[in-house]
Amino acid sequence: MTRPSPARERILLTADRLFYDEGIHAVGIQRIVAESGVTRVTLYRHFPSKDDLIAAYLDRRAAHDHAQVDGVIDAHRDDPRRALTELAVVLTRDDFAGIRRGCPFINASAEFTGSHPARVRAHEIRRWVTGRLEELLRRLDHRDPRAGAEQLMMVRTGAVVSGALDGNDRLGEDFVRCWDQLIDSGLPSPTERS
Known part of the structure; x- marks a missing residue:
């Protein structure tokens, strides 16, 4: 079993807030990267596509x-x-x-x-x-x-x-x-x- 990743958790919390408050189509990956404080590479390591994040x-x-x-x-x-x-x-x-x-x-x-x-x-x-x-x-x-x-x-x-x-x-x-x-x-x- 893999250890929980703080970066993955931040990404998910940020996506949850933004997707719910503003809509999925209205929120881009770059905004999630910026607001969760991770790199694009880190996001894509955890979620290879936006559909995976959704x-x-x-x-x-x-x-x-x-x-x-x-x-x-x-x-x-x-x-x-x-x-x-x-x-x-x-x-x-x-x-x-x-x-x-x-x-x-x-x-x-x-x-x-x-x-x-x-x-x-x-x-x-x-x-x-x-x-x-x-x-x-x-x-x-x-x-x-x-x-x-x-x-x-x-x-x-x-x-x-x-x-x-x-x-x-x-x-x-x-x-x-x-x-x-x-x-x-x-x-x-x-x-x-x-």
Whole structure:
């Protein structure tokens, strides 16, 4: 296993900030080199192309999302309904406040077409989160866990966009209420459980 490189970390932190704040196409390699305090040779040693740097930036964001979602699910291992609500609460508390320009995966994906790494990474993380939601809904005997998980992702995506554009000061409350209603509408009634 190779030791973590401080230069690689600086490059990634700089790219993360600039790509998210200004957009990937708007930020050139020379600017990342200058702001991260490395040489061009050092950057290309760690990231042979800008596409490699884009992929690493999104992989880093995805690793955070994996840890966040898995942490909530693990904390409520025996209560999938509570895990689902806590995921919504974490999204409102952490993500809506920290993603003032919208979802980094959607933003990056919008800048590219076809099978570019940005689009591939966006698809991968969305599929992974949707899959985790579907697993929780299955554990609750939801009537249609696949559709329920897809709808929850749609609501989350809409809420993130709303947070970046609309200035809704009750976004968190509105989001959690909608999220919970979607979940509950697909759960068996007490008589169905009997």
